[in-house]
Amino acid sequence: MATRKIDFPVANVRRYLEPGPIVLVSSAWRDKRNIMTMGWHTVMEFVPALVGCVIAGGNYSFSLIRRSGECVINLPTTALTDTVVGIGNCSGAAVDKFEKFGLTALPARNVKASLIAECHANFECRLKDDSLVDRYNFFIFEVVKAHVAPRPKYPQTLHYTGDGVFVVSGKIVSRRSQFRPKML
């Protein structure tokens, strides 16, 4: 089911990405589009809002992203577990994954790749630095626009351990009172 989103400050996307969830990366180049499942990513900076990630050269998405210099990082919840697995186990060279998995492609604001409406959050990204792509397939993106569903505040996300097994995000623990203000 599609969830309504509101604008979210890009400098704060660590809120959703730092916990390390599996994400769905959507891309587009000319008349082609695709979605891939990705688990190798990290926040790199607040301002500009940088995210680094590994996109293996064998993926159909690799050339779409390298050529367009854009993508959308979408955050699925456990409601999409089978979709996440299905997307990771077929190739966009053979099928249109939006159609195959019944996902809704919404237009993004600043990039050509589509937002996946059924995801909890969508982060529009532009390629900022490709200097480590040849050596490590490592792309550094700047998040230029963020859309997040206001509820639930802590969505149940999937965290991949390999071997077909996910750990699901569980309870929330606040230690806010123990932090020095500048460390928050």
Add this chain to the structure above:
Amino acid sequence: MATRKIDFPVANVRRYLEPGPIVLVSSAWRDKRNIMTMGWHTVMEFVPALVGCVIAGGNYSFSLIRRSGECVINLPTTALTDTVVGIGNCSGAAVDKFEKFGLTALPARNVKASLIAECHANFECRLKDDSLVDRYNFFIFEVVKAHVAPRPKYPQTLHYTGDGVFVVSGKIVSRRSQFRPKML
């Protein structure tokens, strides 16, 4: 409490790091040592076993790691929640964090930095590539030795969302039967 570890294949450290836990990074340089809390990291390759991470230049650990070219990435569980927060909220320039937090420093096999005995896993790392350190504080390490407690199989880990709030890893969901063998 210290946990007994066994050798673990370095090519499979994604098992513990890909879910995105907060880790404790221990370092040493000459007569100095330190521990820092780190949430910005990603697996980058299986073989060699590469992990990329951001270590801000303002951290006391930054120079110890840059000069020694080594560190240990230690995986704490929820049993160490207050220690993780405490370590992230004081500076190694002022205190010895092993002493302050009552942590046991065990000798590593291949690096000078110590293993933190109380953590669930310890990954000995050597700096592999510092080409993005000046621009992004981004270090690429090779894990050269891994030590993991055999139980529990899925330790409760902490995943940071910012603002003093952690999400704890929860239930385990296997979709192994839906994966193509080469995607496992």
